[in-house]
Amino acid sequence: MKKLTVSILLLLSSINSFGCGYSPYGEDIRYCLFHPDYFNFNAYFPFYYNANQFGLYGYDSDEERTTSFYESNILDWYNFAQKKVPLSEIEKFNYHLKLTDISAGCGNAFLDYLYKNKKSKALRYLMFSKKCEDFNTLQTEDVWERKRIDNSAKIEKFYDELFAAYKAESSDYLKRKYAFQCIRFCYYTNDATSINAIFEETFKGSKKDYLYYWSLYFTCFSSDADRDVKIANLFAYSPEKALAVYHYFHESFSLEKALAQAKTKSDVANCYAYASAQKTDRNLENLKIMYGNNANSRILDFLLLREINKIEDWIYTPYYSNYLPSIEETNYYWSGTEDKITTEVLRQRSEKDRLYAQELLDFVNTVDFSKVNNRVLWKSAQIQLLFMTRKFDECLAKVDAFQKQHSNEKIFQEVEQIKALCLTANQPYGKAIVKDEVKPIYLKYNSNSRFVFALGRELEFLGNLPDGMAMISSINKDNQYYMYSEGSTGVEWQGNRLKTTDNLSYFYEYFDYLDFVYSANQMQVIVNKLNTDISDDFEKKLYHYLLSDKNYLTDLLGTKYLRENQLNKALVTFRSLSKKYWEENYNPWEHDRYKEELQFDQNPFYSFKYTEDFIPHKEKFIVTKLSVTEHLISYLKKANNPKTADRDYYYFLAANCFLNMDCSGNSWMMRRYQSSSSSYNEGYYDVSYIDEKEYRTSQLAQHYYQLAFDQAKTPKFKALCLRMIDYAEFGYPDDFAKMKAAYPDYYSELSSCMNLDSYFNSRR
Numbered sequence: 001m002k003k004l005t006v007s008i009l010l011l012l013s014s015i016n017s018f019g020c021g022y023s024p025y026g027e028d029i030r031y032c033l034f035h036p037d038y039f040n041f042n043a044y045f046p047f048y049y050n051a052n053q054f055g056l057y058g059y060d061s062d063e064e065r066t067t068s069f070y071e072s073n074i075l076d077w078y079n080f081a082q083k084k085v086p087l088s089e090i091e092k093f094n095y096h097l098k099l100t101d102i103s104a105g106c107g108n109a110f111l112d113y114l115y116k117n118k119k120s121k122a123l124r125y126l127m128f129s130k131k132c133e134d135f136n137t138l139q140t141e142d143v144w145e146r147k148r149i150d151n152s153a154k155i156e157k158f159y160d161e162l163f164a165a166y167k168a169e170s171s172d173y174l175k176r177k178y179a180f181q182c183i184r185f186c187y188y189t190n191d192a193t194s195i196n197a198i199f200e201e202t203f204k205g206s207k208k209d210y211l212y213y214w215s216l217y218f219t220c221f222s223s224d225a226d227r228d229v230k231i232a233n234l235f236a237y238s239p240e241k242a243l244a245v246y247h248y249f250h251e252s253f254s255l256e257k258a259l260a261q262a263k264t265k266s267d268v269a270n271c272y273a274y275a276s277a278q279k280t281d282r283n284l285e286n287l288k289i290m291y292g293n294n295a296n297s298r299i300l301d302f303l304l305l306r307e308i309n310k311i312e313d314w315i316y317t318p319y320y321s322n323y324l325p326s327i328e329e330t331n332y333y334w335s336g337t338e339d340k341i342t343t344e345v346l347r348q349r350s351e352k353d354r355l356y357a358q359e360l361l362d363f364v365n366t367v368d369f370s371k372v373n374n375r376v377l378w379k380s381a382q383i384q385l386l387f388m389t390r391k392f393d394e395c396l397a398k399v400d401a402f403q404k405q406h407s408n409e410k411i412f413q414e415v416e417q418i419k420a421l422c423l424t425a426n427q428p429y430g431k432a433i434v435k436d437e438v439k440p441i442y443l444k445y446n447s448n449s450r451f452v453f454a455l456g457r458e459l460e461f462l463g464n465l466p467d468g469m470a471m472i473s474s475i476n477k478d479n480q481y482y483m484y485s486e487g488s489t490g491v492e493w494q495g496n497r498l499k500t501t502d503n504l505s506y507f508y509e510y511f512d513y514l515d516f517v518y519s520a521n522q523m524q525v526i527v528n529k530l531n532t533d534i535s536d537d538f539e540k541k542l543y544h545y546l547l548s549d550k551n552y553l554t555d556l557l558g559t560k561y562l563r564e565n566q567l568n569k570a571l572v573t574f575r576s577l578s579k580k581y582w583e584e585n586y587n588p589w590e591h592d593r594y595k596e597e598l599q600f601d602q603n604p605f606y607s608f609k610y611t612e613d614f615i616p617h618k619e620k621f622i623v624t625k626l627s628v629t630e631h632l633i634s635y636l637k638k639a640n641n642p643k644t645a646d647r648d649y650y651y652f653l654a655a656n657c658f659l660n661m662d663c664s665g666n667s668w669m670m671r672r673y674q675s676s677s678s679s680y681n682e683g684y685y686d687v688s689y690i691d692e693k694e695y696r697t698s699q700l701a702q703h704y705y706q707l708a709f710d711q712a713k714t715p716k717f718k719a720l721c722l723r724m725i726d727y728a729e730f731g732y733p734d735d736f737a738k739m740k741a742a743y744p745d746y747y748s749e750l751s752s753c754m755n756l757d758s759y760f761n762s763r764r
Helices: 002-016 042-047 072-080 087-096 109-116 120-141 148-168 172-188 192-202 210-222 227-237 239-249 255-261 265-275 284-293 298-321 343-366 375-388 392-406 412-425 438-444 449-461 465-472 510-517 520-530 537-542 544-548 550-563 567-575 579-583 625-640 647-660 692-697 699-711 715-730 737-742 744-750 756-761
Strands: 493-495 505-507
Touching (some): 042 239, 072 087, 072 210, 087 109, 109 120, 120 172, 172 192, 172 210, 192 210, 210 227, 227 239, 227 255, 227 298, 255 265, 265 284, 265 298, 284 343, 298 343, 298 375, 298 449, 298 493, 412 438, 412 449, 438 537, 449 465, 465 510, 465 537, 465 544, 505 510, 510 550, 520 544, 520 550, 537 544, 544 550, 550 567, 550 625, 567 625, 625 647, 647 699, 647 715, 692 699, 699 715, 715 744, 737 744
Antiparallel strands (some): 493 505
């Protein structure tokens, strides 16, 4: 019976445990402090280092941007309108209005401006542009080409009108726009000859603005001449076409051909930039070549930032969250012999990637910042790399210099956070505190869960568990009551009790983490802190959540002492909680923090699940952790006293309690806050809760049943004690071999779980 019960419990617990159901991955776990949006790289969004884009599930072009940006065409019209029309109104016209909407007084500020200022030629062009949209859609939507013949005459007639308007236009500004429309229209009609002719006539030798590159893009479909270097230049100079040229040409792109076609050093740099587009492993050598050929390249800036995002993932994700990086690198140092991932292995991995960060830092230190496109980016990248490589003093010096020159830059908020992390990490173990310089930075950015978690982890790693947990307690508060849900924002992390063991469980809430990982002595340090006078304004804010959870943390401390079988310390801890606390928890009527399944519904000394009328309830009391601990200590004291007349009785009661505190007993909540999945092997016991072996195998129950047997006065009660030893060790059903061999006369009746009360009452 017991084995069946255990199996059911394990099945149910596996559904709700850390290891099953939703498990965080990808962007949910990736660590990133150095965001591309700080530098307005929005147009290169598809090439951000992003696990959803380039990770386990491949490229996803539908990934949402975190920020919007305006295309070059919108900005061009904005300047044409002398910046008197909101960009949003121009964008609305381009992407949402139709040809029939072009009229005076239509309510669009862009059109109103053109009509008011008599920009008739521009309005005529825009009408052609909207007609082009309709015709291009007409061609692309007819998948089976059933209407292609019927439409061909219309298409040819419209193109003649469009081409005539292009040839007749006297304004160079509008003529180039017409040329682009003609080229794009010819692409949809597969007229490669006209594409090249119009491009040669209008754009060859002209300024290389967005219209030049947008038009150049279509020539890549119509001609093989210098195609590889063309698409490399498009990727570098036209971010709006970067995704398209990657999508259509990356499989056929040849770096060797592109380099052979390159005419300038900038061409060479761009060829290496395109080759780096989706490179998720190390890209330092390409960066060096790009810098040597075109130091002032914006795409070089972007790829440097992207390289740091990779290293953040490789270093910070394992170091702070105990996860493998969200995007696996090409396993450049895995030997293939590792059979488990442990905290220690993850630390080693992080340290090896810090060596690569040093290589990148060495390169950045050789760069002449006066030659690069965005020196602020390079300086902040240098600060980030100095922190990654633990050059704390040099990092702080660079932060001070950066603050004096660039405190108004958006990236300065990132630099401030690095400063706080650096100041915190740059302390000896056992002496780490929240420094005065860190406090205002923490308060300023305490809504940034990644930053707060990293800061808390740095304190935790340096032995300051109270302050570290105080910071970590503030994250994920929208899901604080064990609400693990996919899509939630925040920080997930893993941990285990020993750094050298596998089977890490994942956490989304600090209480679960403390429950699983730390010992009673370590937990005592936190509770001691909460019992001090926390009157400082900063500490009040820092410890807000821990103080609000003080009773639960005290309960957790007592529970940890129970797990370690330090009953007297558990009793002192439980007694420090008020009567109200016990009235509001672990009962069928009211539930505060804890869930309904944590209620005590049976007395662990006298009752067992699925067993009726086992022992008469000599003492009746409301069952709580406090009352159970008090009675357990009392019964053991009596049992251990040679002068006690009924020592066998009290040992038996204590054994019942310990048995009921195992994974299938009626009082498992004495040791756990939720049931956890397990496998019955010795290896698991060392990596889970500190009392996992006892929780699964009930060795203390067996020990006290044996002592009850030793003190028993009648064969019938001795037989019952042996039966319970077997029951605690092997579960039910069982053949109760020890009892059968020693007391065969009682085997038939004791092998059943029914009517055990008569055997207990016959102990005399």
